[in-house]
Amino acid sequence: MANLKEIRNRISTVSSTMQITSAMKMVSAAKLKKAQDAITAMRPYSEKLTELLQNLSATLDADTGSKYSEQREVNKVLVVAITSNRGLAGAFNSNIIKEARNLAANTYAGKQVDFMTLGKKGNDILKKSGTVIENNNAIFDELSFENTSEIAEKLMLLFSEGKYDRIIVVYNHFKNAATQLVMTEQFLPILPPKPIEGQEAKTSETFYIFEPSKEEIVEALIPKSLKTQLFKALRDSVASEHGARMTAMHKATDNATELRDALKLQYNKARQAAITNEILEIVGGAEALAG
Amino acid sequence: MYLEIVTPEASLVAGEVESITVPGVEGEFQMLNNHAPIVSVLQEGKVKFKGNPTIAEGFEKKFTQEDGKWVLQISGGTVECNNNRVMVLAD
Numbered sequence: 399m400a401n402l403k404e405i406r407n408r409i410s411t412v413s414s415t416m417q418i419t420s421a422m423k424m425v426s427a428a429k430l431k432k433a434q435d436a437i438t439a440m441r442p443y444s445e446k447l448t449e450l451l452q453n454l455s456a457t458l459d460a461d462t463g464s465k466y467s468e469q470r471e472v473n474k475v476l477v478v479a480i481t482s483n484r485g486l487a488g489a490f491n492s493n494i495i496k497e498a499r500n501l502a503a504n505t506y507a508g509k510q511v512d513f514m515t516l517g518k519k520g521n522d523i524l525k526k527s528g529t530v531i532e533n534n535n536a537i538f539d540e541l542s543f544e545n546t547s548e549i550a551e552k553l554m555l556l557f558s559e560g561k562y563d564r565i566i567v568v569y570n571h572f573k574n575a576a577t578q579l580v581m582t583e584q585f586l587p588i589l590p591p592k593p594i595e596g597q598e599a600k601t602s603e604t605f606y607i608f609e610p611s612k613e614e615i616v617e618a619l620i621p622k623s624l625k626t627q628l629f630k631a632l633r634d635s636v637a638s639e640h641g642a643r644m645t646a647m648h649k650a651t652d653n654a655t656e657l658r659d660a661l662k663l664q665y666n667k668a669r670q671a672a673i674t675n676e677i678l679e680i681v682g683g684a685e686a687l688a689g
Numbered sequence: 690m691y692l693e694i695v696t697p698e699a700s701l702v703a704g705e706v707e708s709i710t711v712p713g714v715e716g717e718f719q720m721l722n723n724h725a726p727i728v729s730v731l732q733e734g735k736v737k738f739k740g741n742p743t744i745a746e747g748f749e750k751k752f753t754q755e756d757g758k759w760v761l762q763i764s765g766g767t768v769e770c771n772n773n774r775v776m777v778l779a780d
Binding site for chain 2: 436439440442443444446447450454542543605606607608609610614615618619622625626629
């Protein structure tokens with residue numbers, strides 16, 4: 399039987415761990431709410447932008463070759479892995495790392511695959527197994543459109559200069575607080591917009607004045623839509639991170655409660671056994687005296 | 690006419706206005722009621738509008754008053770006007 403003091407120490411350790419995990423859970427829940435609001439806030443912008451771009455590209459000839467839609471033979475691939483700076487979020491980071499490695503080892507086997515990491519956790523691990531051309535941790539300190547634009551512009555430059563033939567973004571998509579989906583999105587070259595069924599006729603209804611020309615507007619809108627795409631991925635990832643951490647911490651708290659209850663039972667049993675023993679000894683002693 | 694100004698981070702303005710002036714890449718222009726449908730790219734400059742639409746909470750500081758008009762500084766963007774609805778996508 400483990401001694402009483404040992405069990406008592408373990409109970410207090412488990413209880414303080416429980417306090418930490420439940421506090422972290424509440425912090426994540428609050429941050430998750432904020433992150434979700436942020437996703438909602440950017441929706442009107444991204445929807446309108448996509449709508450404009452789709453309407454415009456539909457009326458233009460399919461081959462208005464923007465420098466970002468050029469399809470080249472794929473030799474050099476850049477994988478942008480979006481992870482977080484902090485751990486304790488369940489499989490949040492390892493899923494991304496697994497997917498990034500899978501892309502390098504299977505999908506693009508035999509090609510040159512480099513990584514760009516956003517978030518410390520991904521960088522720590524990916525730099526051991528591959529080339530990380532750049533890492534950015536600071537982006538999560540202040541996640542603004544401006545900061546995201548800088549990264550997006552860098553990616554666009556890498557593509558248009560021909561340093562990479564394909565750029566892929568891997569991130570966690572926020573489905574709900576308990577579920578994150580690992581998404582692998584092609585960032586560059588731009589995939590031709592898929593015509594939405596039943597919407598094809600809509601484009602010709604309004605005769606817009608275009609200032610400057612349609613082509614120039616599309617040229618100006620494409621970089622914006624790329625930036626928005628990256629921004630959305632980052633925001634999604636942040637919300638997912640908090641969701642994942644919340645779930646992980648919830649489970650940790652549950653486990654700690656279970657462990658604490660088991661330990662308490664063990665402690666009480668041990669205590670009772672000790673008391674019984676003591677009584678037996680006293681009774682035995684008294685009987686010996688009386689006898 | 691109904692005006693909406695949105696940025697990637699938030700929706701700033703929504704509501705009825707009398708007129709809007711935007712800094713188009715080919716020169717500043719104004720839109721009044723029943724303006725023809727237009728799509729234009731904007732450059733750095735000031736978006737001015739007359740009227741009292743709802744300005745999102747926490748963003749009042751971005752706006753200034755000038756000759757009875759609200760003024761917002763933008764670094765670029767896009768504007769779409771159709772059917773008396775104006776949507777400004779500001780950066």
